[in-house]
Amino acid sequence: MGRKQLWMVIAALIMVNCLTVAFFLSKASEASGTMSNEEAVATVGKEAISRQDWLNELESRYGKDVLKEMIDQMVVEEIAAKYHIKVSDQEVEREFRMLQATANSFSQKNYKNEKQWKEKIRQSLLLEEILTRDVVVSNKELKGYYDKNKTLFDVPAAYHLSHIIVKTKGEAEKASKELANGSSFAALAMERSIEEFSANEGGDIGYISEEDERYPEQYIETAKKLKAGAYSKPFKVEQGYALLKLEAKISGKKYSYDDVKEQIRRQIALEQIKTPVSASTFWDEAKVDWFYGSNKK
Known part of the structure; x- marks a missing residue:
């Protein structure tokens, strides 16, 4: 292994x-x-x-x-x-x-x-x-x-990302405006994202690197242009439109x-x-x- x-x-x-x-x-x-050992922690009827x-x-x-x-x-x-x-x-x-x-x-x-x-x-x-x-x-x-x-x-460069996935460009642009006006990325992900697994985590998908095949190449390309805490403009993905937020970055290193x-x-x-x-x-x-x-x- x-x-x-x-x-x-x-x-x-x-x-x-x-x-x-x-x-x-x-x-x-x-x-x-x-509580004591005999006290109830729950009741059902x-x-x-x-x-x-x-x-x-x-x-x-x-x-x-x-x-x-x-x-x-x-x-x-x-x-x-x-x-x-x-x-x-x-x-x-x-x-x-x-x-x-x-x-x-x-x-x-x-x-x-x-x-x-x-x-x-x-x-x-x-x-x-x-x-x-x-x-x-x-x-x-x-x-x-x-x-x-x-x-x-070699430790590859890796990007800790959150995303919001919506079906239409209009929905993505609306979410982008709300973010610009101070809305929470995590809150919007929980409310709007159609990708249920990450939505439950506020859009958080953890760290991904160039070797990761679960997400489009555009995720890495977009993440490279972002500063920590910043989010991207909407872009087209298979499920609809995505907005990315860069939470943190690990620089690559060769030992x-x-x-x-x-x-x-x-x-x-x-x-x-x-x-x-x-x-x-x-x-x-x-x-x-x-x-x-x-x-x-």
Whole structure:
């Protein structure tokens, strides 16, 4: 699996995990501070759902996965400390930039969790370092891999865009006038855009790059001419007419061999040892004992 494809998978997993943990913990915390276990969190006619029933259901659905994730995080930190393993801020930042530019996971809403995303990346890199700590890869092999796969380590320029899609040119021009008069782009997208998925997010479609085939080439061409916070004039698209807003931009960057040498070593080493990239590998070493059974994963 290529590095970019790998991070697309990781991005999806991070999003699911973050949402699950946030939902489970925030709701449980909120409930525990405001009501007793037998008080109702909802009523349907004469029937009630108690706080305890609700928390039991949350635990049965998500409890094991959330607890396992928390254990995995602690295991990675403990084993990394044991073997004096660290990853640099530069490595984390490089992977974060690649994730932003290629995974289309950074809409306006979840981009606010940048610190959480970077911590997930740091944990993932730490785990790779732990798994491959004893594997030696020659400089010749490392350099050969880099020379053959240079483009894998390029971060493409990417544009964080929002759009409004309407059926007719007249509707597009009307929306453009309203924007010029101070109307909110997000509000207009929610109200007018016929592209329902993005409309629900205020028109936000996340980051796209020239490699992205989901949107017309004109999106990138238009985005290149915009300043952050500015929006375009209406232009024709397959569904009707579009207006684009540039939320933010990531400049493209090419990384040298020295920048990515350690990343290549980990990647080659992981292919050699053929060990699943999982913290569960170290549960015995970390002496994990948990609610769902001693060392049972």
